[in-house]
Amino acid sequence: MKQAIGIDIGGTKIAIGLVQEDGTLVHSTEIETPTKSRDAVLSAVVDQVKQHAHTASAIGIGSAGQIDVNQGIIRSGTDNITDWNNVPICEYIQQQTNLPTYVDNDVHTFLLAEKGAHKNVLALTLGTGIGGAAYIGGQLLSGEWGGASEFGHMSVNFNGEPCNCGGRGCVEQYASGIGIHKRYLKAGGEATHAGEIFSRALAGEKRATRIIDEAEQALSTAIVSLIHCYNPSHLILGGSVATKQQGFISSVMEQVSQRGMSSLVKPVTYHVSQKEYAGVIGAGLLAFEREGKA
Amino acid sequence: MKQAIGIDIGGTKIAIGLVQEDGTLVHSTEIETPTKSRDAVLSAVVDQVKQHAHTASAIGIGSAGQIDVNQGIIRSGTDNITDWNNVPICEYIQQQTNLPTYVDNDVHTFLLAEKGAHKNVLALTLGTGIGGAAYIGGQLLSGEWGGASEFGHMSVNFNGEPCNCGGRGCVEQYASGIGIHKRYLKAGGEATHAGEIFSRALAGEKRATRIIDEAEQALSTAIVSLIHCYNPSHLILGGSVATKQQGFISSVMEQVSQRGMSSLVKPVTYHVSQKEYAGVIGAGLLAFEREGKA
Numbered sequence: 001m002k003q004a005i006g007i008d009i010g011g012t013k014i015a016i017g018l019v020q021e022d023g024t025l026v027h028s029t030e031i032e033t034p035t036k037s038r039d040a041v042l043s044a045v046v047d048q049v050k051q052h053a054h055t056a057s058a059i060g061i062g063s064a065g066q067i068d069v070n071q072g073i074i075r076s077g078t079d080n081i082t083d084w085n086n087v088p089i090c091e092y093i094q095q096q097t098n099l100p101t102y103v104d105n106d107v108h109t110f111l112l113a114e115k116g117a118h119k120n121v122l123a124l125t126l127g128t129g130i131g132g133a134a135y136i137g138g139q140l141l142s143g144e145w146g147g148a149s150e151f152g153h154m155s156v157n158f159n160g161e162p163c164n165c166g167g168r169g170c171v172e173q174y175a176s177g178i179g180i181h182k183r184y185l186k187a188g189g190e191a192t193h194a195g196e197i198f199s200r201a202l203a204g205e206k207r208a209t210r211i212i213d214e215a216e217q218a219l220s221t222a223i224v225s226l227i228h229c230y231n232p233s234h235l236i237l238g239g240s241v242a243t244k245q246q247g248f249i250s251s252v253m254e255q256v257s258q259r260g261m262s263s264l265v266k267p268v269t270y271h272v273s274q275k276e277y278a279g280v281i282g283a284g285l286l287a288f289e290r291e292g293k294a
Numbered sequence: 295m296k297q298a299i300g301i302d303i304g305g306t307k308i309a310i311g312l313v314q315e316d317g318t319l320v321h322s323t324e325i326e327t328p329t330k331s332r333d334a335v336l337s338a339v340v341d342q343v344k345q346h347a348h349t350a351s352a353i354g355i356g357s358a359g360q361i362d363v364n365q366g367i368i369r370s371g372t373d374n375i376t377d378w379n380n381v382p383i384c385e386y387i388q389q390q391t392n393l394p395t396y397v398d399n400d401v402h403t404f405l406l407a408e409k410g411a412h413k414n415v416l417a418l419t420l421g422t423g424i425g426g427a428a429y430i431g432g433q434l435l436s437g438e439w440g441g442a443s444e445f446g447h448m449s450v451n452f453n454g455e456p457c458n459c460g461g462r463g464c465v466e467q468y469a470s471g472i473g474i475h476k477r478y479l480k481a482g483g484e485a486t487h488a489g490e491i492f493s494r495a496l497a498g499e500k501r502a503t504r505i506i507d508e509a510e511q512a513l514s515t516a517i518v519s520l521i522h523c524y525n526p527s528h529l530i531l532g533g534s535v536a537t538k539q540q541g542f543i544s545s546v547m548e549q550v551s552q553r554g555m556s557s558l559v560k561p562v563t564y565h566v567s568q569k570e571y572a573g574v575i576g577a578g579l580l581a582f583e584r585e586g587k588a
Contacts, residue, residue, distance in 0.1 A: 066557060075557065120438045134523075136437060141430050143525020144414045147558050148430070150522040156452040158515035167518055167554045221452035224461055228444040229428075229523060231437020260461045263360060263369065264441050 004291075005049055005056045005099070006284030008106060009033070009041070009063045011080030016048045017277060018056060019284025023113065025277050027052070038083045046096045059093060059101040060287030062109030062279055064131075069146030072103050102290040107131035107238075108140060108149065109282030112289060114236045114273050122232045124151055124223070127239035130172045136230055140289060152176065154225060156218045174218035177241055184211050198245050216248065220255035227256070227264050235270040242272050298585075299343055299350045299393070300578030302400060303327070303335070303357045305374030310342045311571060312350060313578025317407065319571050321346070332377045340390045353387060353395040354581030356403035356573055358425075363440030366397050396584040401425035401532075402434055402443065403576030406583060408530045408567050416526045418445055418517070421533035422471045430524055434583060446470065448519060450512045468512035471535060478505050492539050510542065514549035521550070521558050529564040536566050 001020045008015040010033060017028030029048060034040035049059060065077035065084075072090025090101040111123035111133035123133040132151025134141040141148045152172035153165045160169020173179045177194040184197045189207050191197050200208035223235070242249055249272060257265055275281065295314045302309040304327060311322030323342060328334035343353060359371035359378075366384025384395040405417035405427035417427040426445025428435040435442045446466035447459045454463020467473045471488040478491045483501050485491050494502035517529070529547075536543055543566060551559055569575065 132523075136430075136435050136442070137433055139431055139433060141524070143430060144527040144561070145525065147555075148523065148525040150555065150558070153522045153555065154448075154519040155515045156449060158450040158512050165522075165555050166552070166559075167522075168515065218452050221449045221462065225448040225519070226523075228447045228459075228461075229426075229442065229520075230435070231439065231442040233438040258460070261441075261444065261447065261459050264444070265460075267438070 002288070003056050004284040004287035005052050005059045006280040006282070006287070007045060007049070007059065007061045008109070008279030008283050009045070009061060009077075010106075010279075011035070011064065011078035014041070014045065014048075015277065015280045016045070017280035017284065018052050019281050021288050023281055023285060025281050028277055028280055033081060035081050038081070038087060041081055041084070042089070042092055046093060049093065049097055053097050053099060056099060058287035058291050059097065059099050060109065060283040060285065060290070061089060061093075061101065061103040062106035062283040062286065063089075063103060064106050067103055067105045067146045069102075069104050069142045072101065074103065100287075100291065102286055104140075104142070104146065104286050105131070105133070105149075106279060106282075108133040108142075109286050110238055110273070110278050111135055111236060111282065112140065112285040113275060113278040113282035114238070114271075115234075118232075118234045120230065120232045121234045121236060122151075122226055122230055123236040123238065125239035126176065126219075126237065126241035128177045130176045131239075134230055136232070151222065151226060154222050156221045171218050171222040175215040175222075180211055180215055183214070184208065187211060194241070195244065198248065202247070212248065216251050216255060220252045220259060223252065223256045224260035224265060227268055228260060231264055232268060235268055236273060237270060238273040238278070243274075246272075296582070297350050298578040298581035299346050299353045300574040300576070300581070301339060301343070301353065301355045302403070302573030302577050303339070303355060303371075304400075304573075305329070305358070305372035308335070308339060308342075309571065309574045310339070311574035311578065312346050313575050315582050317575055317579060319575050322571055322574055327375060329375050332375070332381060335375055335378070336383070336386055340387060343387065343391055347391050347393060350393060352581035352585050353391065353393050354403065354577040354579065354584070355383060355387075355395065355397040356400035356577040356580065357383075357397060358400050361397055361399045361440045363396075363398050363436045366395065368397065394581075394585065396581055398434075398436070398440065398580050399425070399427070399443075400573060400576075402427040402436075403580050404532055404567070404572050405429055405530060405576065406434065406579040407569060407572040407576035408532070408565075412526075412528045414524065414526045415528045415530060416445075416520055416524055417530040417532065419533035420470065420513075420531065420535035424466045424470045425533075428524055430526070445516065445520060448516050450515045465512050465516040469509040469516075474505055474509055477508070478502065481505060488535070489538065492542065496541070506542065510545050510549060514546045514553060517546065517550045518554035518559060521562055522554060525558055526562060529562055530567060531564060532567040532572070537568075540566075
């Protein structure tokens with residue numbers, strides 16, 4: 001069976017693996033991200049890739065941030081890596097390895113690892129921020145240059161507070177880890193991260209309960225809007241908030257099924273990702289997906 | 295050049311025409327919609343179609359409402375036609391004419407008539423209600439059964455008033471003709487339709503100005519969310535509000551370019567449809583689009 005190299009570049013770790021066309025992970029390694037410079041990251045990646053280059057037919061890369069999928073450029077990646085903007089990563093790795101190389105946003109590649117047999121599916125990652133991906137009509141949606149599916153920056157309140165994206169009242173301000181934390185502090189609470197606020201809401205603290213209830217309403221509203229837009233059959237949830245806050249996710253999905261057009265929201269199933277190496281697997285699958293279209 | 299029959303079924307008129315693959319309208323007729331029964335509509339359509347059936351290779355239909363594009367069924371159409379729900383329109387017309395027949399929502403077909411060479415484009419019709427369509431990666435998005443692109447029912451206010459769709463604070467409640475009219479009445483004003491309220495806002499009436507300003511903010515917020523979701527290069531606007539209220543549309547699009555992620559919103563161009571027979575042409579083009587995939 002054909003194999004591709006999947007690379008998942010994060011701000012703290014880089015995971016690299018050999019992935020089969022059916023999504024089986026044959027081998028994987030993890031290294032610490034050398035955050036001090038762009039060149040350090042690129043040469044660390046090439047070092048790892050070269051160990052597998054003889055058995056693979058292509059390379060797929062998943063990276064946080066805005067990715068130009070047509071040009072193979074990381075337009076704006078994680079702030080953790082120095083000078084990690086406008087990186088022509090595909091051109092560089094292709095030159096060093098002689099293998100066709102593709103890159104996409106890491107939530108888009110995550111979706112590829114998790115979509116199963118669904119032809120119309122959305123992915124939402126709920127962590128410090130909120131990321132998104134859409135696979136509709138059997139096609140991973142990129143849009144004009146690859147910037148599609150910024151679901152964290154759908155507004156759920158047009159009179160809301162300004163968001164760093166330039167908009168107002170984005171769902172990320174209400175329902176991401178950072179958003180929940182900020183709103184709790186602003187309401188006069190003290191906590192070091194969102195996990196504490198979830199725990200306090202469960203324990204019945206009024207302030208925390210109000211913030212979490214609002215997160216639930218904002219997130220379910222955004223998910224209903226997404227279902228109205230894309231008519232998916234399935235929803236994939238990932239990220240630390242999804243994996244750790246099961247009660248929260250159940251309430252959100254219960255609200256989703258009760259709001260909105262029943263013909264669209266009722267049939268939608270969902271699962272929370274449990275796959276440990278979804279990032280690497282999805283990156284490998286991206287290479288097969290793009291090779292199929294080349 | 296190949297020709298298809300395009301049929302645009304509305305609550306008051308049905309337009310039928312012969313359309314070339316390049317979008318040229320060769321011939322067209324319009325009849326009053328026989329609203330008294332489903333059978334009256336279907337036989338009127340078949341009568342018209344038979345006049346052109348010998349020169350066409352396929353039939354495309356655009357209809358308001360929820361359309362099951364896989365089964366060729368109008369799930370819920372306009373209330374103006376008696377018993378116009380769950381109509382297996384493709385099966386019926388195919389049997390009567392022996393031509394392959396396809397149906398889709400009329401905003402989806404409108405987009406096909408207006409998209410030009412764009413590969414990533416959204417359409418929004420702003421009339422009594424708000425409709426939508428998305429063409430991304432060179433593909434008309436249908437979703438699981440054809441219910442995609444209900445852009446009027448994106449929420450812009452998760453604490454807003456209940457909408458008849460089941461959601462809350464949908465953009466249609468703020469920026470459609472009916473929405474603007476309702477909000478003006480609720481604010482204590484008197485008017486017979488939205489057009490009057492636009493005129494009074496232009497004349498400086500405070501109440502009307504407040505309602506129209508709110509419509510502008512709600513609509514620009516929804517459009518920014520759509521651009522964040524789909525990364526289109528272009529936006530098509532249609533419907534009576536778009537064609538008649540040029541100042542309103544200019545302000546909305548000015549706000550769009552200033553809100554949201556600049557990498558996504560800045561490059562988006564737009565036009566307001568001026569094509570008289572976009573409905574018929576789009577329906578004809580739908581037939582070619584689907585034949586190409588069959």
